[in-house]
Amino acid sequence: MNQPLMTATSEIGVLPSHAIASLIATGAITATQPIPDEQIQPASLDLRLGAVAHRVRASFLPGTATVADRIADFAMHEISLENGAVLEKGCVYLVPLMESLNLPATIDAVANAKSSTGRLDLFTRLITDQGVEFDRIDAGYTGPLWAEISPRSFSVLVRPGLRLNQIRFRHGQAMLDDDALSALHSATRLVDGPAHIDGGLGFSVDLRLGAGPVGYRAKPHTALIDLDRLNHYPVDAFWEEVHATDGRIILDPGAFYILVSREAVHVPPDYAAEMAPYLAMVGEFRVHYAGFFDPGFGNTDAGGAGSRGVLEVRCHEAPFALEHGQIVGRLVYEKMQQRPQKLYGADMNSNYQGQGLKLSKHFKT
Known part of the structure; x- marks a missing residue:
C-alpha cells in the first residue's frame, strides 16, 4: 500500500x-x-x-x-x-x-x-x-x-x-461495556432514535416502510447464482416481497428473510462494531449471519448518514409473529487501535453505505 x-x-x-x-x-x-x-x-x-x-x-x-x-x-x-x-x-x-x-x-x-x-x-x-x-x-x-x-x-x-x-x-479486550457505550452515544449519536443499551446497542425491526415491501423472502426453488455476476439477476426470480399487516409479519419455520432495522446506525471512525444475535428467549428466530460494521459505517462525512442495518432472519421451530419496533439484535462496539486511513463509504466505494432495505449486490437495482 x-x-x-x-x-x-x-x-x-x-x-x-x-x-x-x-x-x-x-x-x-x-x-x-x-x-x-x-x-x-x-x-x-x-x-x-x-x-x-x-x-x-x-x-x-x-x-x-x-x-x-x-x-x-x-x-x-x-x-x-x-x-x-x-x-x-x-x-x-x-x-x-x-x-x-x-x-x-x-x-x-x-x-x-x-x-x-x-x-x-x-x-x-x-x-x-x-x-x-x-x-x-x-x-x-x-x-x-x-x-x-x-x-x-x-x-x-x-x-x-x-x-x-x-x-x-x-x-487485547477492545469491547466497550455498557457504560462506555452510553458515553460514546452521548458524545456522538450511534442511532437516530432512543438508544437501548444492554449488553450492546439494541436495534429493532422496521415493518412500517410505507407502500412498498418491508422485506423479502427467499423463494424455495430457484436457478443458480454465479457469485461473480453483479447487478445481474432479477429480484422476482429469487425473492418474493413481504408486506406487513398492521406492522406485523408471520415468520415461517425454515424460511429466510431480508428485513431492515428501524434505526439508522452510526459507527464512528475510531470504533468498529459487530452484529451479535439477540437472546434466543425473545423468539424462535435468528437474526444475522454477516456481522462486521466497519469504521465510518453510517458516518455523515463518509457519505453514510441514515444507513440502516440489514437483518438476515431465519425462523426456527414454530411460526413467529414479528412486530414493528421489536428489538431483534444488538451491536457490540470495539475501540480501534488507531483510526484507519480510509473509512467505510466514500473512501472505499462501499456497496452498502447509506443503505435502507437492500438485497445483495448480485441483484438488479
Whole structure:
C-alpha cells in the first residue's frame, strides 16, 4: 500500500488497515498469491477461496487435530474450482483459503461472513487447525485457514479468489461495556432514535416502510447464482416481497428473510462494531449471519448518514409473529487501535453505505 507500514503496537484495540498491511509485510499474514490493496478493509481483511472444495457429510471442529487430517473422516469427494464449480444448496463444503497466519503472541482474530454472503443465505464460517470454535482464532495461531460453506437458499457458482468471509485482528479486550457505550452515544449519536443499551446497542425491526415491501423472502426453488455476476439477476426470480399487516409479519419455520432495522446506525471512525444475535428467549428466530460494521459505517462525512442495518432472519421451530419496533439484535462496539486511513463509504466505494432495505449486490437495482 502507498503508506507507511506500521507494526501492531501494545495499544488495546482492533487493528486498522495500515496495521493489517504491516502484518502482511512482516509475514504474519501470508498467501499463495499476492494480496492486493483492495482486499484490505478499514478494520478487516477479505479472505479468498483456494483452488478446491471438499464436499463433506457433516460440519465439524478439528479439536486436537488439523483440518486436513479430519477431512479424511468426513470427505465425500473433492471438486476443482479452477473453471468454476457449483456448491449445491443443502450441502456442506470445506475450502482451503489462499491466506494463512503466523500471528504474534499478542494478536488474536475473529472472522465473519461478508455482507453479500450473508444476504444470499450462504452460511460461511472460518475453521483453523486445532480449532474448538468457529470464527475464532487464538493469539499466536500459526497455520492454514479454511472456509466451511453451506448454501442454504440458493446454489451458487464459485471460483478461486472469491471473497466470502473476512477476518478482524485485535490486541487485547477492545469491547466497550455498557457504560462506555452510553458515553460514546452521548458524545456522538450511534442511532437516530432512543438508544437501548444492554449488553450492546439494541436495534429493532422496521415493518412500517410505507407502500412498498418491508422485506423479502427467499423463494424455495430457484436457478443458480454465479457469485461473480453483479447487478445481474432479477429480484422476482429469487425473492418474493413481504408486506406487513398492521406492522406485523408471520415468520415461517425454515424460511429466510431480508428485513431492515428501524434505526439508522452510526459507527464512528475510531470504533468498529459487530452484529451479535439477540437472546434466543425473545423468539424462535435468528437474526444475522454477516456481522462486521466497519469504521465510518453510517458516518455523515463518509457519505453514510441514515444507513440502516440489514437483518438476515431465519425462523426456527414454530411460526413467529414479528412486530414493528421489536428489538431483534444488538451491536457490540470495539475501540480501534488507531483510526484507519480510509473509512467505510466514500473512501472505499462501499456497496452498502447509506443503505435502507437492500438485497445483495448480485441483484438488479
